[in-house]
Amino acid sequence: MDIKDTCATLDRQLGAEVAHDPLHALSAIGQAREIIDTQQRHAVRAAVQDHSWAEIGAAMGVTKQAAHQRFARAWIEEIKAEVKAARATLKAATREGDHERAATAKARLDDLIAEIKRGKPKT
Numbered sequence: 001m002d003i004k005d006t007c008a009t010l011d012r013q014l015g016a017e018v019a020h021d022p023l024h025a026l027s028a029i030g031q032a033r034e035i036i037d038t039q040q041r042h043a044v045r046a047a048v049q050d051h052s053w054a055e056i057g058a059a060m061g062v063t064k065q066a067a068h069q070r071f072a073r074a075w076i077e078e079i080k081a082e083v084k085a086a087r088a089t090l091k092a093a094t095r096e097g098d099h100e101r102a103a104t105a106k107a108r109l110d111d112l113i114a115e116i117k118r119g120k121p122k123t
Helices: 003-020 020-046 054-059 064-096 099-120
Strands: none
Touching: 003 020, 003 054, 003 064, 020 054, 020 064
16 A cells, blocks of 8 residues: 555545544544654655755745744754764763773764754755
């Protein structure tokens, strides 16, 4: 089943639920929206590595400015938190003499820094 089929099925199921139990439908719609929002953030984070904000906006049916305003801050804040955690792990592992864990944390830190550099806003 492809995404279009999945969307059509979800639309039918939600429509039926609205007719049957509107309050339960509202709950289900909220759950679906949460899943979709999470996946959209993941997709934007992946796309920003190789595509401009204009391309991302076009794929979403909005302007580059709208896409950037909606996702750039969250994207960079998420990476900042991950950088902070990787640095803390690297520091602790180095202090404890755990060279394997330190190397893993250093590699993660390098990957995050590269992601930031690749994802700099492009027009």
